[in-house]
Amino acid sequence: MIRLNCDYLEGAHPNILERLMKTNYDQTIPYGFDEITESAKQKIKKACECENGEVFFLVGGTQTNATMLDFILDKAEGVIAADTGHISVHEAGAVEYCGRKVITIPAVDGKLSPAAVREYMENFYQDATWFHMVCPGGIYISHPSEYGTLYTEQELKELREICDQYDMQLYLDGARIGYALASEGNDVTLPIIAKYCHSFCIGGTKIGALFGEAAVFTNKKQAKHFVTFIKQHGALLAKGRMLGIQFDELFKDDLYLKLGAQANALALKIKKAFLEKGYELYVDSYTNQQFFLVSNGKLKEISEKVIVDDWGPMGDGKHLIRVTASWATTEEMADMLIELL
Amino acid sequence: MIRLNCDYLEGAHPNILERLMKTNYDQTIPYGFDEITESAKQKIKKACECENGEVFFLVGGTQTNATMLDFILDKAEGVIAADTGHISVHEAGAVEYCGRKVITIPAVDGKLSPAAVREYMENFYQDATWFHMVCPGGIYISHPSEYGTLYTEQELKELREICDQYDMQLYLDGARIGYALASEGNDVTLPIIAKYCHSFCIGGTKIGALFGEAAVFTNKKQAKHFVTFIKQHGALLAKGRMLGIQFDELFKDDLYLKLGAQANALALKIKKAFLEKGYELYVDSYTNQQFFLVSNGKLKEISEKVIVDDWGPMGDGKHLIRVTASWATTEEMADMLIELL
Amino acid sequence: MIRLNCDYLEGAHPNILERLMKTNYDQTIPYGFDEITESAKQKIKKACECENGEVFFLVGGTQTNATMLDFILDKAEGVIAADTGHISVHEAGAVEYCGRKVITIPAVDGKLSPAAVREYMENFYQDATWFHMVCPGGIYISHPSEYGTLYTEQELKELREICDQYDMQLYLDGARIGYALASEGNDVTLPIIAKYCHSFCIGGTKIGALFGEAAVFTNKKQAKHFVTFIKQHGALLAKGRMLGIQFDELFKDDLYLKLGAQANALALKIKKAFLEKGYELYVDSYTNQQFFLVSNGKLKEISEKVIVDDWGPMGDGKHLIRVTASWATTEEMADMLIELL
């Protein structure tokens, strides 16, 4: 029995484990002020072409989103997100726990449409009673989205224009950004993201780290007191170098992109097979997560050998399933699924 | 140059690293529902003789304290702590961030005196305006305390009696509990702690884990919805088995106690040397943290070869220093410091 | 120029002002522990046939909703509300500020359909990842709704059954409940509300008080430490008797119902006139708020003499307007509007 239902089932990429072993008895100062962490920060700033920025490492995705959003939003402000956005649905109200409303707008293919956001903002300030409503102070997007889809540079540009017009922050959740950056359907690079977004995160957990997310401010001035804020949110890792080590390895020799590309290739191979066998796509994803409609019977049959993610019945006796390839997925695993179609 | 200023400078105990390597390509379900995590939970429940309890694993100490206290306190309640307590001083207001006041009482040797707590409670409800004040709903103690000192079974018993009388929760922060349990000055075991405390945590970070704290409820009924609550506080680790692995190793063949005993022995050897050389103890600790008063000049001299923790000037040209032995400290390291005295 | 756009434009009913004058130099203990407040509480408990309940007085509607919901919800829980509900839209995120997610369900005529809530709950716990989502711990309904519509006894019964099944709290926002209770379209009394809801509030502000909302717990055991909680939320009025006086007057000789009936009668007279002139109802309300579709031109014409509430363009050159009669609205004011149709 193998699993293709999730991209954080295995441990860590061997390079990371080796580095952990090699540095194990080093004595480094805690809380991320060590040299390895500094090296990782520099690599990320370089990759983002963002010398005036600042990078911090946190442990988990929900934690990073909540801490960042609570930090970048101003008084009385909430954040706009797609109704399918991770913060809207699957973060257990972590953003609201920080006192911040998530203002949802219906998603299109898992994404927030710039036009819909613009319309929301125009209506908002035309409403004479706007001061009875949470001020939209930021826009949350995930790249790739929860449905594997990708924002274009043009979309990022438009979202940033809205932010500039209304004094808002553009935040990009890159929990799976490695798979986005390596995708053939992608026209967005880290420097482009750093150009249009005020801040964003680069996920490690889903692409070969034991854990860890890099939070990037594109302007370091914004990050005042952020270490204290991280600690206040329970998100400051004592042995900070563990985060440094992982990102230092992921950003060495483009490992990050290589792992993304390798997983995407397997995901697209699976997608091709599903299409050839006449299965219906739920959404057209070019990243490591693929979404298909399969019959109940077929799902049961597949599940005897390969576990995929069942997202529930969609009518007509069909289920929406998610198939995920990760940095650790092998050609054999993909083929095993394909044979079952 | 070596460091004896902190017990979380190195990586992890080799057993943990080996287990990480061995299980690296296993595919296990995330969020701590895997079998290794279950095994670790069972080991801890057994060690605590607490079959009706429930164990959860979180990542960091401040995170665990804030999440646990916010969970166990009821509406309008705050928590009583020593003014030197970790939550009172060094957690960046994480408890207050959750909306909970930390009600401080002056510490005696780093500990909360049951008599002082009792006096506070008696005065509290005698005050006709008590409803203008935060209700004391819990008592926070750290064992060992931030000054290495230990609560006795009698003290735990008295604190629990106060809790029973006033409908409060007794919570024990065991960030360094391994060193306490292995201390010759200790008369408290995990089952005794589980008997008197409503909940507590067992720290991994400072005793050989890469990270990780075990949160223990002595009555599982209290833990309803706690997984969601952990997630809401940004504290749910995706690859949950990483926590399971670490605690499964620490609680295998009493490794936890052995590491504690080994560090304590070195700390006491250092203490003995300081005393023999005529240095003054700041507090009489029998655990891995030792506190001495040394002259400015001596501190500089020591610091050229061994980094100790400078807690600042204490008058008379003396500084309070903390010397810490950890699971990774060797006899040679201790001797290197002793030679400098 | 007169205003029919809102039911809280004027001051207070003369009985209230007279009582304020008469008691002005009385010296009463603060914070609502005085005899007048006690008298008002008893009157409300009697009106609700709820001897085991407990009543508290707060100042404003948003304040009461946020304080009550934050109090009745348990750890990790949020509240289900109609997407048009006051807490979902017009309370500036006050509920989220308390860390509580408002889980929205599309409204039908401004109301939450029991069937839709049941469906949500069934899906919720069927989802294997439910612990990543905020636990629905309560249901918020407003009676009358923000569109003047009314819940039936049958609907309250069904909502309570859902609550009983899933261990949830049913909370009713009665900011305009006086108008509901006095409505010909209403089959729900205060005792019926107290029977099916765990807690609710009775609004004073919109029906003749200067300010003030009564918060009712139907089981006093639930209200432990609520006074401290009110204070902690900044909602405890120092001169508490001001609230007692107002509710003591409103619940004397059924003044509350009389004011509601009088305003409803004028609102229905206006509704009848609109219908006779061929205007379209936006929703069929039998309480003091009425909703019509009028052309842009007509709206401008009306607005020269009578201010009504413009809820914005609805297509076809029509605007949705709200016309509101209050305890202070006179027959002449209603007629002035009717003449303009």
Place this chain on the structure above:
Amino acid sequence: MIRLNCDYLEGAHPNILERLMKTNYDQTIPYGFDEITESAKQKIKKACECENGEVFFLVGGTQTNATMLDFILDKAEGVIAADTGHISVHEAGAVEYCGRKVITIPAVDGKLSPAAVREYMENFYQDATWFHMVCPGGIYISHPSEYGTLYTEQELKELREICDQYDMQLYLDGARIGYALASEGNDVTLPIIAKYCHSFCIGGTKIGALFGEAAVFTNKKQAKHFVTFIKQHGALLAKGRMLGIQFDELFKDDLYLKLGAQANALALKIKKAFLEKGYELYVDSYTNQQFFLVSNGKLKEISEKVIVDDWGPMGDGKHLIRVTASWATTEEMADMLIELL
């Protein structure tokens, strides 16, 4: 039986009641955007010589302190206050509920000493682990203090200098400021307060209003989105003109100062009598609150005719009592107490 234990036992000054009556049927737009409220704001800005400032009206004192402090503090920041400060003790943790730590410093005669604050700040940033502690982002003082004592202009100046040095906010709680301004021991005026404080409040509740506090920002730029923030904190009064009316009356023809002067005179008459009879002052107050040490027996004797505030036993069989004169206290009431000495 009369009461001299509190300054918010009675209703409102007759001018306020008359204005409420006179304007009762006026139809004014809600939420404080009406003309009366505007007039009151202008009067306060003029009295403070603070044309670039902005004034808002809230309902209660705790509410105002918590809302203002939460607003003016930045990310990760808490507020320094005297350990006897109202926010430290008697606001039920309302500031902490907003996620803000109150950092207490021992008071001297109920006041925060500039030297002690400076020492705290110097130590704070010398501590290498300062980022594990809440950043002190503001200073809270109450004028008069909870013990009736007064800050001098020199002290305000020094506190502001500390704020300027460390990028902090100086906030003054003026819940009883009318009594301070009218005190013979006072060298501080509203313009001086507006010069040195970034923001402050002017209390109405304790000096003749039914309720109400004016929150003043000395620079209106700071107040962006404050109305939404007030609403989010449950503190926006629907019938906002009720607040406007009260402050418009209090600031008409110096009524505010006259009421303060009248109460202070009676308080000082009482103080003189206590001193002449050989009673000991607990603190030397020149405002409407006076603090004496009296024997248990005497307290009982007094309490048969005049209720004073018992602040509990102070050793030697003596109790600390507070005697309070208010805007509504008469010469006869003061004399009645004096006769009992």
